Amino acid sequence: MTRILILTDYRGTFYSTARTKHGLCTMDLDKITAYLTRAGLEPEVVRFADLDLSGGLHGVPVLYTSSEDRGLHYKSWIEDLVLALETAGARIIPGYRYLRAHHNKVMMEALRAQLFPSDARRLGTRTFGTYEELATTTLDGPWPKVVKSAYGAGSQFVARAADRQELLRTARTLSRTHDRTEAVRERGRRLLRRDHHAQSLHRQKFLVQALVPGVNGDFKVLRMGERYYTLYRRNRPGDFRASGSGDFDFSDMAGVDPFALLDYAEQISDILGTPLASLDIGYDGAEFHLFEFQCLHFGTVTAENSTGYHVRADGQWRYVEEKCDIEAVFCEAIVGHLRRSGPALPRPLHQAATSTRAATSRPSNY
Template sequence: MKSIIALMDYKTKFGSKHFDTPYRSGMDKDKLSDYFNDMGFRLAYTYFNEINLSEGTFKDKDVIYTSSEDIGYKYKSYIEDVIYALELSGANVVPAYKHLRANNNKVFMELMRQFEDLTNNINAQVYGSMKDLLMHLNKVTYPVVFKTSEGASGTGVCLIKSEKELITKVKQINQRNYRSDLRDYGRSLKHEGYIRESLYRQKFILQDFIPNLQNDWKIYIFGEKLYVFKRPLLKGRGIKASGGGYDNYFYGLEAEAPDGLFDFA
């Protein structure tokens, strides 16, 4: 029977299932093992922290894992390091590292959409700092959708209606470190010609606003199957349909998916 390595976090959790018992405990690993066993595969559960690449034992091995939505995405960053190293060492990681990188990272998501030519129906620009934005400020058309790179359930998403509002928003998403800023200012006094760091270096996205929408659709793709659900705009949430709660969504035929929807997916 072929073996597959399944990586767990320090809480012995595999998967991002929230509504479980105990709460947010992930998938039932025993059931998961049984399902894989029925398909002819044995799951070998291993902690991320047990990976030792100096042993050279992971080449051509199959490895499955899930991402993390921990506070601040700090453990998710650690998972990225482990998975990318495994991929470089020759392991068959599922999902591939690029998909992990895109998880809760809308800037990379947008760049991946561009270089893989996934869809050209929606225009968006990505920026890494206020100074990046200022170089292209005259090209922004209002209203425009603003998105922080991180965040789920509609957090970090808003509609910007003016240049002044946009500048203010970019400042708001940045947490200043005044001690570091002061040191950098000192460098500009000490070293002639030194260009100071931008004070606002939190990456973000500007996306074309599509008016008159009353909902959006979310599409899950598993192999050859696509699952659609409709997310209506709820009162008090502005332009955000995401984060309205699963009880408010419409599934299957009730999603009323229009012709051409998959061209945007």
């Protein structure tokens, strides 16, 4: 049997779900290990703290969780270990760069510039490591603009700036890193030393990009293997942000061609090349815009609360009514990815483990 590692955090959690188990939003590891075993794999659940990096990892598939802890201190440690695993030749799913981009909008934008250059040019994104770098930079393009901290979910630390003055004021707040002691010491050095090269007190990285006009909401699209789950999120009242609004609709397409949306989501996720992807997509009346993407440890409400999913069959999009078993769908996506990208697995995943299908597939009508 093919060994596969599943790495959990210090609380024993793995990824996340819309439900809670023992007060934690974690996937059910018992179900995951059962489904993977049925697929001919030999799953081994290990805490990050118990991971042995000394050898025997080359070619071993590794699934791992991430973290959104305040300050990302714990996530930084996870990044160290996952990079070490990748260096050792393990088959990290997804690759380290996508872990680095999780809960890190600056890294996500760096990947966008390489993977989706035309999309990046439309947004005109600039990233900064300090407030002072922005203050000495002339920005191109129209106003208003959007400024985002590298960290934060649900539109936390995301703001609109009508002009340069508002942008600088907002960025100064978002990028603040100092405590009172550091501020007093730095200001003292500036007063006492003529040759002192000032150190920034605003070193929280952030980005500035164009505000896409004419967008009243966005689409959350989850790709899990061959399955595409969608929902529409309306903007907050009087706001330009949809993330965190809680105003979801699984049937409203806001006048957008659902097949065009799925074609765009497929194109983006194919380029990402990961078995799992969460895409935030906007439509301005003429073209689609990829606002953000994540490839692990994202919210699963879009799948778990859905009535079904889309799949491409014989070149056409079809809709399958089904109550989502998130662990089964997760495992199906991982097994399919391993089959396409590596040595053949001993035997296929049993159908009962991957579907609680309530109806046969039929053409989508929404």
